[in-house]
Ligand code: MLT
């Protein structure tokens with residue numbers, strides 16, 4: 560199974576368009592590596608690809624990724640992209656669908672909640688409903704991904720709920736403290752290939768309860784929410800008013816942070832993704848980068864390729 564990171568940054572990207580934080584300045588002047596918004600692509604055969612989330616930067620990501628471009632000698636209209644699997648309705652995870660216009664056969668997988676959000680907004684009909692199948696995923700039910708012609712893609716996903724909250728743009732303060740969040744508003748995926756190789760994709764997660772930790776224990780590969788280094792980082796740095804907890808994101812550092820929570824879980828490869836523009840791990844020479852690397856983490860970047868073998 561082949562995995563390619565299309566975008567390693569959180570919503571807004573790195574640098575975010577209106578951000579003048581020192582980190583963003585470093586990305587603009589070449590002192591740090593810029594990153595587009597959160598998405599990976601997965602393929603069992605290196606030819607047919609599925610997106611896990613569709614970032615607003617998808618058009619650029621395709622242009623930077625030959626494997627996702629129409630092949631020489633292919634039909635006049637064609638794409639290696641066979642479909643997309645959505646983990647929530649975040650702008651950074653669904654807005655890119657609009658790039659996948661128009662009459663291209665695709666399969667779109669999401670929970671019924673997320674599919675309902677798309678159905679309620681007719682702009683998503685630019686993915687012509689005559690060609691694009693929308694397939695509801697049931698939590699904890701393995702689902703074989705299919706090519707648009709119905710044949711098996713050689714990949715199976717198991718969607719499961721993780722702690723989080725409803726997408727920012729769907730928050731409803733009238734629905735109480737949790738802003739209308741329902742179970743399954745944030746999910747993660749286990750992706751499996753026929754040979755038994757598998758990995759976990761967890762781009763958003765608010766905490767790591769014991770059940771989730773046990774699920775990930777011993778995994779060969781986990782992509783995990785790397786949004787913030789510190790819960791109040793955006794407030795401290797003067798670029799925002801929200802904590803990570805308020806945004807539904809666990810932080811890397813601290814007693815309940817990701818580094819502590821994964822210590823001893825024996826995950827072979829641990830990779831941070833969905834990294835916010837304020838996170839000092841984006842800077843290659845920062846003490847925070849050293850600390851995550853010493854704890855066995857990799858910081859993903861656009862174009863990172865991983866081959867998983869059975
Ligand atoms: C998130 O991951 O919390 C969202 O992408 C936030 C946003 O939409 O800016």
Ligand code: MN
Pocket residue numbers: 569570597649651652763833
């Ligand atoms: Mn996000």
